[in-house]
Amino acid sequence: MTSKRFLRTILQQDLQKKPQQQYENQSTQIATRLFKTEEWRDATTIAITISRTPEVDTYPIIREAWEAGKTIVVPKCHKETRTMTFHRIQSFEQLETVFFGLLEPIVSQTVEVHKSKIDLVIVPGLGYTSKGYRIGFGGGYYDRFLSDYEGNTISLAFPEQIIPSLPLEPHDIPVKKLITSEEVIGID
Ligand SMILES: Nc1nc2c(c(=O)[nH]1)N(C=O)[C@@H](CNc1ccc(C(=O)N[C@@H](CCC(=O)O)C(=O)O)cc1)CN2
Numbered sequence: 001m002t003s004k005r006f007l008r009t010i011l012q013q014d015l016q017k018k019p020q021q022q023y024e025n026q027s028t029q030i031a032t033r034l035f036k037t038e039e040w041r042d043a044t045t046i047a048i049t050i051s052r053t054p055e056v057d058t059y060p061i062i063r064e065a066w067e068a069g070k071t072i073v074v075p076k077c078h079k080e081t082r083t084m085t086f087h088r089i090q091s092f093e094q095l096e097t098v099f100f101g102l103l104e105p106i107v108s109q110t111v112e113v114h115k116s117k118i119d120l121v122i123v124p125g126l127g128y129t130s131k132g133y134r135i136g137f138g139g140g141y142y143d144r145f146l147s148d149y150e151g152n153t154i155s156l157a158f159p160e161q162i163i164p165s166l167p168l169e170p171h172d173i174p175v176k177k178l179i180t181s182e183e184v185i186g187i188d
């Protein structure tokens, strides 16, 4: 079986080759498909990460949510426990870089929102199977968070991030829907 570490390297290298124009076009197509889903339309509070290229661009998605009057919450990682809390941001100025080069909410300027109030979690990842299983950066942050989360989950992916199989572990939790620039894959 291919090891997770090896897979992460391959997936990241592959994504980094994507031409800028294709990155932008496909990110737009993915966002357009997302906005048409029932999960998006019904959600008041949405949890999402601040993307770092080559991840699917989440900035336009966050702007659209704000324009639609939705609440956006973003993760703050707690390294000691490998857990996350989600904090409401109303502007990209409420972010700072403290951990792993990722933008996170400035805790003193934002309010924490409990997971029971989150209607939809956009779950990040490097690769996914068509059954919704995913491989991330390897912190286990989302697997831990989702273990007792009851709302909707969607992952956004470029077509090359959908792979035939992944080494699965007992804690892995599949997302309920996968959106690529080419299709929407419902899981169940
Ligand atoms: N844009 C974006 N933000 C995100 C995620 C993501 O996938 N994308 N995450 C998705 O989960 C969380 C961060 N996930 C992480 C997972 C592992 C490591 C990590 O362990 N990195 C180093 C060690 C860093 C350290 O301990 O100093 C490593 O693996 O060596 C960091 C972040 C929350 N924010």
Ligand SMILES: Nc1ncnc2c1ncn2[C@@H]1O[C@H](COP(=O)(O)OP(=O)(O)OP(=O)(O)O)[C@@H](O)[C@H]1O
Pocket (backbone or CB within 6 Å): 004, 124, 125, 134, 135, 136, 137, 138, 139, 140, 141, 142, 143, 144, 147, 169, 171
């Ligand atoms: N629910 C959980 N409870 C305890 N440990 C967990 C849980 N989920 C994951 N872990 C541990 O966290 C580590 C990383 O998990 P894994 O390789 O599945 O990360 P990942 O899904 O790629 O990353 P991420 O969730 O951060 O995107 C593993 O050592 C795993 O055993």
